[in-house]
Amino acid sequence: MDALHTSSGLTMTGSAKRPHVVIVGAGFGGMNAAKALKDAPVDVTIIDRNNHHLFQPLLYQVATAVLSPADISAPIRHILRKQKNTKVLLAEVTGIDRDQQQVLTADRAIPYDYLIVATGASHSYFGNDQWAPFAPGLKTVNDATSLRRKILLAFEEAEHETDPDRQRSLLTFILIGAGPTGVEMAGAIAELSHAALASDFRNIDPKAARIILVEALPRILPAFDEKLAKKAQDGLHNLGVEVRTSSPVQDINESGVVIAGQQIEAGTVIWTAGVSASPAGKWLGAEQDRAGRAKVDEYLNLPGYANIFIVGDTASATQAGKPVPGIAPAAMQGGIYAASVIADRVSGKLNSHPFRYHNRGNLATVGRSYGIADLGKVKFSGFLAWVFWIVAHVFFLIGFRNRFLVLFQSFWGYITFQRNARLITHDYAAVVSPKPRERELQPS
Amino acid sequence: MDALHTSSGLTMTGSAKRPHVVIVGAGFGGMNAAKALKDAPVDVTIIDRNNHHLFQPLLYQVATAVLSPADISAPIRHILRKQKNTKVLLAEVTGIDRDQQQVLTADRAIPYDYLIVATGASHSYFGNDQWAPFAPGLKTVNDATSLRRKILLAFEEAEHETDPDRQRSLLTFILIGAGPTGVEMAGAIAELSHAALASDFRNIDPKAARIILVEALPRILPAFDEKLAKKAQDGLHNLGVEVRTSSPVQDINESGVVIAGQQIEAGTVIWTAGVSASPAGKWLGAEQDRAGRAKVDEYLNLPGYANIFIVGDTASATQAGKPVPGIAPAAMQGGIYAASVIADRVSGKLNSHPFRYHNRGNLATVGRSYGIADLGKVKFSGFLAWVFWIVAHVFFLIGFRNRFLVLFQSFWGYITFQRNARLITHDYAAVVSPKPRERELQPS
Numbered sequence: 001m002d003a004l005h006t007s008s009g010l011t012m013t014g015s016a017k018r019p020h021v022v023i024v025g026a027g028f029g030g031m032n033a034a035k036a037l038k039d040a041p042v043d044v045t046i047i048d049r050n051n052h053h054l055f056q057p058l059l060y061q062v063a064t065a066v067l068s069p070a071d072i073s074a075p076i077r078h079i080l081r082k083q084k085n086t087k088v089l090l091a092e093v094t095g096i097d098r099d100q101q102q103v104l105t106a107d108r109a110i111p112y113d114y115l116i117v118a119t120g121a122s123h124s125y126f127g128n129d130q131w132a133p134f135a136p137g138l139k140t141v142n143d144a145t146s147l148r149r150k151i152l153l154a155f156e157e158a159e160h161e162t163d164p165d166r167q168r169s170l171l172t173f174i175l176i177g178a179g180p181t182g183v184e185m186a187g188a189i190a191e192l193s194h195a196a197l198a199s200d201f202r203n204i205d206p207k208a209a210r211i212i213l214v215e216a217l218p219r220i221l222p223a224f225d226e227k228l229a230k231k232a233q234d235g236l237h238n239l240g241v242e243v244r245t246s247s248p249v250q251d252i253n254e255s256g257v258v259i260a261g262q263q264i265e266a267g268t269v270i271w272t273a274g275v276s277a278s279p280a281g282k283w284l285g286a287e288q289d290r291a292g293r294a295k296v297d298e299y300l301n302l303p304g305y306a307n308i309f310i311v312g313d314t315a316s317a318t319q320a321g322k323p324v325p326g327i328a329p330a331a332m333q334g335g336i337y338a339a340s341v342i343a344d345r346v347s348g349k350l351n352s353h354p355f356r357y358h359n360r361g362n363l364a365t366v367g368r369s370y371g372i373a374d375l376g377k378v379k380f381s382g383f384l385a386w387v388f389w390i391v392a393h394v395f396f397l398i399g400f401r402n403r404f405l406v407l408f409q410s411f412w413g414y415i416t417f418q419r420n421a422r423l424i425t426h427d428y429a430a431v432v433s434p435k436p437r438e439r440e441l442q443p444s
Numbered sequence: 445m446d447a448l449h450t451s452s453g454l455t456m457t458g459s460a461k462r463p464h465v466v467i468v469g470a471g472f473g474g475m476n477a478a479k480a481l482k483d484a485p486v487d488v489t490i491i492d493r494n495n496h497h498l499f500q501p502l503l504y505q506v507a508t509a510v511l512s513p514a515d516i517s518a519p520i521r522h523i524l525r526k527q528k529n530t531k532v533l534l535a536e537v538t539g540i541d542r543d544q545q546q547v548l549t550a551d552r553a554i555p556y557d558y559l560i561v562a563t564g565a566s567h568s569y570f571g572n573d574q575w576a577p578f579a580p581g582l583k584t585v586n587d588a589t590s591l592r593r594k595i596l597l598a599f600e601e602a603e604h605e606t607d608p609d610r611q612r613s614l615l616t617f618i619l620i621g622a623g624p625t626g627v628e629m630a631g632a633i634a635e636l637s638h639a640a641l642a643s644d645f646r647n648i649d650p651k652a653a654r655i656i657l658v659e660a661l662p663r664i665l666p667a668f669d670e671k672l673a674k675k676a677q678d679g680l681h682n683l684g685v686e687v688r689t690s691s692p693v694q695d696i697n698e699s700g701v702v703i704a705g706q707q708i709e710a711g712t713v714i715w716t717a718g719v720s721a722s723p724a725g726k727w728l729g730a731e732q733d734r735a736g737r738a739k740v741d742e743y744l745n746l747p748g749y750a751n752i753f754i755v756g757d758t759a760s761a762t763q764a765g766k767p768v769p770g771i772a773p774a775a776m777q778g779g780i781y782a783a784s785v786i787a788d789r790v791s792g793k794l795n796s797h798p799f800r801y802h803n804r805g806n807l808a809t810v811g812r813s814y815g816i817a818d819l820g821k822v823k824f825s826g827f828l829a830w831v832f833w834i835v836a837h838v839f840f841l842i843g844f845r846n847r848f849l850v851l852f853q854s855f856w857g858y859i860t861f862q863r864n865a866r867l868i869t870h871d872y873a874a875v876v877s878p879k880p881r882e883r884e885l886q887p888s
Contacts, residue, residue, distance in 0.1 A: 069512070075644070075866040078866065090604075141867070156534045160533075197521075200521040423517050
């Protein structure tokens with residue numbers, strides 16, 4: 001390792017000789033990598049453009065007014081506050097210089113000895129980016145609060161509306177893509193309209209809202225066992241969700257969605273289908289797959305660069321010829337693995353074993369009391385699977401307070417059918433300067 | 445009453461002959477007026493530009509990352525869902541035509557027989573509106589989340605910063621105006637920096653942050669007993685807040701505040717001083733006081749208009765020659781009073797008694813465990829007064845869930861010194877159209 005790279009202003013006092021590990025992204029992959037490096041003889045800098053780690057699998061509950069953003073977020077600094085070898089940097093990464101071994105932000109270059117890239121993914125419209133304004137996706141807190149506003153305003157507008165056709169359109173919600181997010185969100189919108197809002201309006205009956213879940217494949221939840229997926233579909237049916245499988249979307253426009261040559265008028269269309277990787281693959285000059293993920297070798301290394309690891313949704317990894325899925329547990333395992341290889345190499349052990357993804361199973365919920373659990377050998381559905389889903393999710397939420405609140409709110413919502421975060425917030429022209437002053441900072 | 449006005453499209457089916465009461469504003473005044481009309485033989489329409497009632501006295505806890513916006517908000521529709529004579533309208537009022545007896549929005553005119561105006565207040569810079577961009581105030585959810593972002597980003601920027609002067613400036617917080625909001629917010633920022641953030645940074649020591657509370661008058665909390673105010677000031681001192689009384693602000697600029705001819709550099713300046721009334725006084729062509737409040741008679745009527753009531757911060761009411769204060773209890777009492785007079789008149793009773801404001805006392809907290817209570821004859825301070833403050837505030841929060849959460853979070857914060865809503869959210873250019881489609885609605 002080049003000593004120059006470790007003597008930057010960013011390394012810790014008294015440890016200028018320790019290798020510097022830079023982690024880009026504080027999602028499941030990056031956070032777990034950082035935590036796994038706690039006792040390693042390295043200095044760690046973790047960079048994220050947000051100050052918080054986000055528990056993305058519950059983001060749909062923010063979009064459907066069940067939880068507040070802070071309920072599923074925790075400050076990155078706070079999670080890592082006791083980890084003295086680790087610094088947190090709030091900054092937007094703009095590139096990576098793999099020859100100079102530097103991560104670039106708007107105002108500085110951060111040298112690294114080892115690099116872990118864990119920048120996640122955003123939604124992909126499969127080449128139809130013109131659909132984006134009509135069918136927003138769900139990846140960030142802002143996506144979620146925007147969607148929440150859109151969904152709640154649809155009911156408000158329908159209440160005003162006097163044209164019955166337009167009213168019907170406003171009360172139609174279409175979700176495109178029947179993976180776990182689409183299924184869970186469809187159930188949540190069904191319960192919002194059929195239960196939580198049931199008695200709040202005077203001119204409309206929210207129970208009349210149509211929720212349509214559209215899927216191009218012949219079945220929902222392709223990652224699950226087929227029988228379980230069928231049960232989930234029955235569960236959705238019981239909640240009043242219309243499921244349309246084998247229905248590829250032909251067009252999305254301002255007033256709805258075209259399927260099988262027919263336009264369905266809908267005030268709200270939500271994209272729960274594809275994701276595409278962050279630009280990290282481009283930054284690294286990596287070979288990318290169709291979704292923009294950077295291809296990695298069996299050590300999660302960028303081929304030819306034993307000190308650059310790519311984990312989670314940013315990476316295209318394969319195992320026994322099959323792709324490692326782009327889900328939270330795979331990102332966590334990847335982050336922990338990369339950290340262990342770095343710890344090995346720093347302590348002179350060079351023959352690390354390749355990455356092995358362990359599939360611990362798949363879980364999904366359908367509404368407030370029904371779930372499915374596909375744990376490989378064990379498969380079950382119903383109330384027990386729903387409780388299992390809650391416990392598993394709460395267990396992974398970082399920080400006690402979040403665990404408690406999510407659990408409490410889930411049960412409270414179960415008891416009362418209410419939504420606690422039905423807040424329509426507007427972006428007024430802010431009196432406060434809304435942009436971070438980061439760019440005013442001088443390079444150190 | 446003119447029958448034409450009650451036969452609008454907005455009145456309830458089967459009750460076209462009942463007088464129509466329109467309430468503008470769903471704050472403490474408007475909500476309490478609506479609830480008090482529950483059993484009156486009238487149809488009620490309550491109009492607000494937000495979908496939620498906001499518990500404004502706790503807004504500073506959102507700005508200081510203790511609570512989430514949804515914790516202190518409840519959907520107006522939900523609160524009034526069982527009140528069958530009442531409709532809720534999400535719309536921005538643009539004017540009032542008192543001759544035609546109509547409330548005007550962008551796309552319609554809503555006729556009324558009785559009108560209650562309860563549109564509240566926003567901050568006033570006493571003629572120095574050029575200070576607004578440098579010293580934001582705190583009246584809406586957006587104000588609070590903007591301030592939260594500004595405060596949390598100040599620490600992030602200081603962590604990056606290498607110039608010690610600029611670092612010191614970033615860690616200086618000035619609050620202008622030592623009423624309850626200024627005192628409570630100063631205490632909350634002091635605890636945020638001296639306790640909650642204490643171990644989260646590597647380059648800065650958040651404990652070194654300066655919090656300065658500036659007041660033009662010779663003492664803080666002028667509405668309180670002088671001895672109690674002194675105790676609060678001691679409490680602030682113990683928390684490390686610098687209190688500067690008899691210090692009128694001469695200027696506020698991009699880099700700080702000028703007091704006594706001297707510039708104090710500060711990255712964050714917060715306006716907790718004056719308020720000015722909403723434009724309702726202008727809409728009504730009313731005589732206004734210096735703060736823009738509409739002068740009302742002893743029945744809270746616009747003089748000459750026995751069917752127009754103005755309550756809460758929008759009104760300039762006097763009692764025994766003294767002004768009724770612009771605080772939540774006065775607004776609540778005003779709203780209930782206006783409703784009772786309307787109920788009287790509708791049932792033929794024309795000799796209502798004049799409005800009488802009952803001062804039930806003043807409460808304030810200083811940090812996480814110290815409060816002062818000025819209940820007239822009874823005055824006390826310390827931990828007991830803090831508990832009393834919590835109970836009183838939680839009691840007034842509408843809806844059980846909010847009550848529970850605020851109580852839980854207050855005690856949890858007390859135990860752990862942590863902040864649970866440390867979320868810096870950015871306003872990215874939204875993929876979703878962020879503006880309500882209200883203007884697309886056709887007039888009914």
